[in-house]
Amino acid sequence: MFKLLAKLEIKKGLLYYLFFILFFFFWNFFSLALIYAYGVLFTLEKHWKDQITLTLFYYPKNQEQLNNFVKELQNDFSSSTEKIEVVTPEMVLKQAQKTLPKEITQIFTEEELKENLPFLIKIYPKSLGSYIELTERLRLIAALTPALELQNPKYFKFLKLSFFLKSGIIGFWFSWIIVYLGAIFFINTLLNNLLYQQYKLILLLGGNPFYLKFIRFSFLVSIITLGFFSSGATFYLAVNSLTSIINFPLLDIFWVNSWYSLVYFIFLVVLIPFLSVWISFWSYEI
């Protein structure tokens, strides 16, 4: 039974199945490249996130002004900061003494130096998004407050670019998924139209639509699996070659061994074909 139905399916649909393998090969290759790019940015951000702090140089008139300013910062930025630290001029001087040129220590006394040094307010952002938001807001505050200066944020341009690139990749990947959904629904509809007379006959002879769905699903899963592993292997080889050229362990970043790969596989190879087959046979009621 299944052998005969499979024979019919393959006779009518072979060419379209071959096209679909080809489509899926390139689709999956590009999809892996997008995920890989996301992975690289994610890892780099993770690496830098621990090092990113925002430092304000503050020259208050007195201790009370400093306390009020820190309190204000804590209230205003509580949702985006992990903690705020204040480094006193004494501590700054202590840290700087080892590197200060001798001429300066000879000209100025310790007290004079302390008077001219600022308080450092170190702000630890909660996330990269908070870092970008805080930087923008603190830049504005520093511009409006003469006693305040914002230290040039580290890697700001790169991190900002990475943040937007990551969002862009997620957005693009979802659009890319729609291309896949469109293609799989297209091939199902096309094959249903091509095989309509045969399917109708099978149902009129007492056949169960389940047989037809099962055959289609099996074919789709087989060819998508084939496309999945061949494009995956090609992508792996490509990245591996790149690794040896630039001498950087690029593949360490890729989540090959994590459960993400399993979710990705089940989603693309099992879940979407299953849904597309079931939906495309919705109207097959004779």
Add this chain to the structure above:
Amino acid sequence: MEIFVIEKVTKVYNPYFKVLDEVSFIVKEGDFLVLTGPTGAGKTTLLKLLYREEKPTDGEIFYKNLPYSKLKQQNFLHLRRNWGIIFQDYKLIPDLTVFENIKISLILSQKKVPKIKFHILNYLERFNLAPKAFKKVKELSGGEQQKVGIVRAIIREPELLIADEPTGNLDPESLREIIKIFQEYQQTGKTVILATHDPVILQLNAGRILRLEMGRLVENVQTSC
């Protein structure tokens, strides 16, 4: 026992085109019913309603007292397994061989047949089709294809045989042969519903004749069988 009760069945295709107009009749178990009438009278549509390829616009069809409107697709799949349907356009699968076309029908009927190959070839032999058993259907003539369609239906030994113009492409000798097979089949207690406008079949006085004209039932005659 009543196999079919057709109650005021109307079928309208869009745009407004009434093919059947309040048709009512009863088919009893063991009947040989000949539906006749000119082309476009609604014979094929009426058969399609019986095997549920189409749904009526109005009215009700009962199969063994079960109303069609209350049955689900799954129920029809089970019913069709016990029916043999011969289609006007044969509905054979051109890419499969004669043998495969018949095998698929036999498997779908879920009848347990030992030595399935022997069984099919035996039936094909009766219709002089055995030498062409492993040829593709598209390589056969119209008459041969029609015979394959008939074998595909009767090999299931169904309790109900529905045949739509089953002799359109057959020579007079084959036609008599087929009608004889149908009559023998009916004599085993099975029900046959046959649609035709072939005067030769009508002259054979095969069974009860229902005449349709312009979608209306105009004659219901019992002939000697």
